[in-house]
Amino acid sequence: MEYVIEMLxxxxxxxxxxxxxxxxxxxKKGEIHALLGENGAGKSTLMNVLFGLYQPEQGEIRVNGNPVKITNPNIANDLxxxxVHQHFMLVDPFTVTENIILGKETTSGGKIDIKKAENDVREISERYGLAVDPQAKIADISVGMQQRVEILKTLYRGAEILIFDEPTAVLTPQEIQELIQIMKALIKEGKSIILITHKLKEIMExxxxxxxxxxxxxxxTVNVSETNPNELASLMVGREVTFKTDKKEGHPKQDVLVIKDLHVKDARGLPAIDGLNLSVKAGEVLGIAGVDGNGQTELLEAxxxxxxxxxGSIKLNDKEMRNLQPRKVTESGVGHIPEDRHKHGLVLDFPIGENIALQTYxxxxxxxNGVLNFKAIYKKAKSLIKEYDVRTPSEFTPARALSGGxxxxxxxxxxxxxxxxxxxxxQPTRGLDVGAIEFIHKRLIEQRDNGKAVLLLSFELDEIxxxxxxxxxxxxxxxxxxxDPKQTTEQELGLLMAGSNRKEAGEVADV
Structure with missing residues (x-):
């Protein structure tokens, strides 16, 4: 059997x-080969070895049957x-073309020939159905488009073998479908793809x-046609995994959060939340479904x-808390698992033990008297690390060294x-594997069963x-x-999210 890549x-x-x-x-040539594993299983490490970012202690890599030494990414590109990395390697103020040619600039008379580069980029973009504007600034385009720029960057450098590292972790459902079509188009053109993922639905598709x-x-290694999601999940985590969240009927009580006629502007000063009304009761999980960019982020930030x-008005347990300082909000009884865990959830260079004390230090x-008691902080951290199965060498390990899950x-x-x-x-399970997702869903349901109010924002419709x-x-x-989730479907939710009214989307009992 002739393989294009062998990591032995x-x-x-x-x-x-x-x-x-x-x-x-x-x-094999012309296949999409998934690399599946839990968070922290070693998937990205293995691909970083193939791409020349890490050197292995042992083993051999062959490209088209020939043993090779890949000591840096330039050698990988030459091969x-x-x-396409999970966290994009793009320069925001630069245009699409400037990002793509960075390090591979073609010059004419000592000057960069940007017009020729733009034409080359446009040609590759059209050939693979990527629909990217070569002159757009990275800062002005969506996350899905930025990912296409990363794909274009590899194609511009002549890649025949593409590694996608968790490519759908930050995409909306529509963008995921578009990416799948792009991958199929790449295979038609004779490329081969390694897809790092833990999303079983995408592997099967x-x-x-x-x-x-x-x-x-x-x-x-198994053939996808001869397996199923349950089998893959148990291979991945070493035990059976339930995909259905096990929960009893809820018993909602009084309103905990009541929002009335709320108006919020986005970063550009345009209306993002426009007269919104919402309530969340004690003992319920209220899910918010919507296409990204419809005001979800601004709502949670408000x-x-x-x-x-x-x-407008934002009341928690009948007390007005609109425009309170974040610390006052948390002290009044709000817990927040933020959308962007790196930006708003952690100080990445602090030890994980100190991150666990960020709200209570x-x-x-x-x-x-203003002096930190590190012994107490780390003692508390140690017990929470154990209780929540946080896999870390120790409570003193920097947060950035831990896997996303x-x-x-x-x-x-x-x-x-x-x-x-x-x-x-x-987005509590964004980029996480089935084992971690199951764990987090259980914790959210536990909160509900303890009589707490849970507000869940997710772009994963099956999660909602x-x-x-x-x-x-x-x-x-x-x-x-x-x-009511028991009386609706993904299709109806999709139509409502796209702006159809309830009549058009199909009658469902209001709750």
Whole structure:
């Protein structure tokens, strides 16, 4: 069998940890090959070895049957290997074309020939159906478009083998479908793709074969046509996983959060929330469904004090808290799992133990007369790390060294431990594997069962349908419908999210 890439018995170690332990991965020409594993299983490490960012301690890499030494990404590019990273490597003030040619500039008479570069970029973009404007500034385009720029960057450098690292983690459902079409177009043109993911639905839809790794060890390679999501999930986490959230009938009580006629402007000063009304009760999970960019972020920022609102009312337990400082909001009984865990959830260079104390460090027993009691802080952190199964070498490890799933578990532990009356969970499972998702859903339901109010914002419709007791649909800064998850469908929600009214979307009992 002729393979375009062979990674044979690869071992990669970091201080105190074996990230890849004797792993073999073989990619056939013209296939989409999934690399599946939990957060922190060693998937990205293995691909960073292939791309030349890391050097393996052991093992051999072959390209088209020939042994190669890939000591840096330029050698990988020369061998026809390109990588689309999970966190994009783009310069915001530059145009699409400037980003794509960076480091590979073609010059004419000592000057960069930007016109020729723009034409080349446009030609590649049209050939693969990427629909990217070569002159657009990165800062002005959507996340989905930025990802296409990363894909174009690899194609511009002549990549025949493309590595996609968790490409759908930050995309809306529509963008995911578009990306799948792009991948199929690349395969038609004779490219080969390795797809790092833990989304089983996407593997079943688009991949030919899948290699599973668990805790740094290769578990095996299977044909997608001969497996199913349940089998892949148990290969990945080493036990059976339930996809349906196990929850009893809820018993909602009094209103905890009541929002009336709220108006909020976005960063450009345009209306983002336009006369919104919403209530969340004790003992319920209220899910907010909507296409990204319909005011969800501004709504949550207004509730949590991160953004000033123009007018209206936000009451928590009958107390007005519109435009309070963020600390006053959290002290009044709000827990917040933020949408962007790196920007708003963690101080990445602080130890994970200190991150767990970020909301309470100034209170007893963690502080006395303004002096921090690190012994108490780390003792508390240690117990929460254990309770929430945060996998970290120790409580002193910097937050940035943890995988996304473990960073998220630490934030959730911190917020729930404060016992808030209202828990706001924004994209709580974005980029996480099925094991971590199952764990987080259980914690949200536990909060509900303890009589707390939970406000869940997610772009994953199956998550919204699975976890919520009621679903509020947001469109252009207003709640346009409130539906019962047991009496609606993904199709109806999709139509409501796109602005159809309830009659057009199909009659559903209001709740």
């Amino acid at each position: 018995n690869i071992r990669k170690e970091f201080p105190g940890i074996v990230a890849n332990d004797n792993i073999t991965l073989q990619l 026809g290997i390109g990588m 688009v991949c030919d074969r899948v290699t599973v790794i668990r805790k740094g060890v290769g578990i095996g 509730i949590t004090g991160l953004r000033k609102s123009e007018s 100034y209170q007893k027993p963690f502080s006395k 473990n960073q998220q578990k630490a934030i959730i532990g911190r917020e729930i431990d404060r016992n808030p009356d209202l828990l706001i969970a924004a 349908l699975n976890v919520s007791d009621r679903i509020a649909v947001i469109y252009e800064g207003k709640i346009v419908a409130v539906v």
